[in-house]
Amino acid sequence: MSSLRFDISHRDGTARRGLLHTAHGAINTPAFMPVGTAATVKAMTPEAVRDTGADIVLANTYHLMLRPGAERVARLGGLHRFMNWPRPILTDSGGYQVMSLAKLRKLDETGVTFRSHLDGTAHQLTPERSIEIQNLLDATITMAFDECTAWPVTEAEAAKSMRLSMRWADRSRRAFVERDGYGLFGIVQGSVFPELRAESIAALTGIGFDGYAIGGLAVGEGQELMFATLDTTMPLMPADRPRYLMGVGKPADIVGAVQRGIDMFDCVLPTRSGRTAQAFTRRGTVNLRNARHQDDPRPLDEACRCPACRDYSRAYLHHLIRSEEVLGLMLLTRHNLTYYQELMAGLRGAIEAGTLDAFAAAFAAEQAAGDIDALATEA
RNA sequence: GGAGGGGUGGCCGAGCGGUCAAUGGCAGCAGACUGUAAAUCUGCCGGACUUUGUCCUACGAAGGUUCAAAUCCUUCCCCCUCCA
Numbered sequence: 001m002s003s004l005r006f007d008i009s010h011r012d013g014t015a016r017r018g019l020l021h022t023a024h025g026a027i028n029t030p031a032f033m034p035v036g037t038a039a040t041v042k043a044m045t046p047e048a049v050r051d052t053g054a055d056i057v058l059a060n061t062y063h064l065m066l067r068p069g070a071e072r073v074a075r076l077g078g079l080h081r082f083m084n085w086p087r088p089i090l091t092d093s094g095g096y097q098v099m100s101l102a103k104l105r106k107l108d109e110t111g112v113t114f115r116s117h118l119d120g121t122a123h124q125l126t127p128e129r130s131i132e133i134q135n136l137l138d139a140t141i142t143m144a145f146d147e148c149t150a151w152p153v154t155e156a157e158a159a160k161s162m163r164l165s166m167r168w169a170d171r172s173r174r175a176f177v178e179r180d181g182y183g184l185f186g187i188v189q190g191s192v193f194p195e196l197r198a199e200s201i202a203a204l205t206g207i208g209f210d211g212y213a214i215g216g217l218a219v220g221e222g223q224e225l226m227f228a229t230l231d232t233t234m235p236l237m238p239a240d241r242p243r244y245l246m247g248v249g250k251p252a253d254i255v256g257a258v259q260r261g262i263d264m265f266d267c268v269l270p271t272r273s274g275r276t277a278q279a280f281t282r283r284g285t286v287n288l289r290n291a292r293h294q295d296d297p298r299p300l301d302e303a304c305r306c307p308a309c310r311d312y313s314r315a316y317l318h319h320l321i322r323s324e325e326v327l328g329l330m331l332l333t334r335h336n337l338t339y340y341q342e343l344m345a346g347l348r349g350a351i352e353a354g355t356l357d358a359f360a361a362a363f364a365a366e367q368a369a370g371d372i373d374a375l376a377t378e379a
Numbered sequence: 380g381g382a383g384g385g386g387u388g389g390c391c392g393a394g395c396g397g398u399c400a401a402u403g404g405c406a407g408c409a410g411a412c413u414g415u416a417a418a419u420c421u422g423c424c425g426g427a428c429u430u431u432g433u434c435c436u437a438c439g440a441a442g443g444u445u446c447a448a449a450u451c452c453u454u455c456c457c458c459c460u461c462c463a
Binding site for chain 1: 407408409410411412413414415416417418419420
């Protein structure tokens with residue numbers, strides 16, 4: 001019996017619409033979790049994050065252990081109070097940094113020793129320490145410590161990496177302190193190899209987790225391979241527990257993954273792209289830095305309810321980006337996060353209505369049209 | 380009046396006889412971004428063409444030296460610093 005109640009209210013094909021109950025409030029699924037690595041969703045106030053429709057945000061063990069330090073956050077009352085986000089928080093275990101900071105770390109059976117990207121000092125992360133840190137942070141959902149298998153890999157390398165992650169998953173489970181409304185998720189690895197994914201799922205369900213994540217995808221393999229991997233992997237995942245596709249993704253990735261039964265997502269794309277001038281829209285992406293917008297008085301997307309679209313012109317957003325003004329980052333991040341959350345709301349509504357396939361088809365058609373002029377009429 | 384320094388592609392600024400259509404930076408034009416070492420990174424950036432190449436026009440202006448000049452010489456124009 002898990003301490004995280006997960007109610008699935010609707011199904012449409014293999015997709016599910018649910019509610020995950022936690023100590024910090026409920027999460028509507030399928031859910032998108034904005035990434036707030038350093039205890040902040042960059043360029044956003046927590047109020048603004050909530051206003052986009054987010055129920056939960058993600059923070060990062062590795063970054064927060066280096067600065068400001070897990071013990072300090074604990075002394076200050078935990079992450080929710082520290083960052084003024086009273087709702088659920090999921091913390092990544094540092095497993096992604098095992099991959100992304102490959103040049104700065106040494107890995108062995110015990111765990112990983114990182115050289116801090118901030119000051120070069122050495123810091124060790126083991127499954128036990130990662131779980132302890134996430135406990136100190138007061139994470140609502142704790143992630144097992146794993147190695148995000150890089151791409152490309154041979155099957156032998158992927159197997160070795162996955163099996164290490166499974167041993168670490170067992171240690172993570174043992175280190176986790178059960179509390180009501182808190183949970184621990186295991187992470188399925190195995191790259192794009194169906195047998196390895198199956199072996200990984202068997203290992204994790206044997207240990208028992210409150211939710212199951214799929215890791216090691218969207219690392220360069222491409223959407224087709226990612227979906228193919230989900231197609232063979234998802235039927236083996238426990239049906240009554242939330243399923244979380246880590247690090248995904250582009251809007252089209254999310255739609256396809258929801259159709260395949262994923263309940264939770266996180267991705268830096270809406271926030272990072274918001275800081276690099278790229279806006280996500282129903283008609284695809286728009287680069288607001290492009291000269292074509294400099295004289296355009298129209299809103300980015302007339303139908304969008306976010307402040308960037310509601311109160312400002314494309315020309316002004318373009319000017320802010322060009323001028324490297326902070327407001328430009330704020331507004332575009334706000335818009336992208338709003339777009340992602342509206343997409344999730346649309347997916348949830350479609351599952352409730354039993355019209356997910358039609359929703360996905362309409363989504364794809366509109367994205368393919370790619371005509372951003374159609375988003376706006378002169379105000 | 381005297382002494383000296385300098386004028387380089389939109390801007391700043393290297394180069395100081397050939398490997399220079401000319402390092403860098405900025406600006407400009409695009410592209411990328413998927414559990415965030417990212418307000419970052421990459422490409423293009425004199426013109427034309429049959430565009431991993433060829434040909435034009437280019438380093439204040441005009442002449443000159445040289446097989447060869449942004450680079451050396453002469454004159455002129457303009458800017459800056461210091462001394463009177």
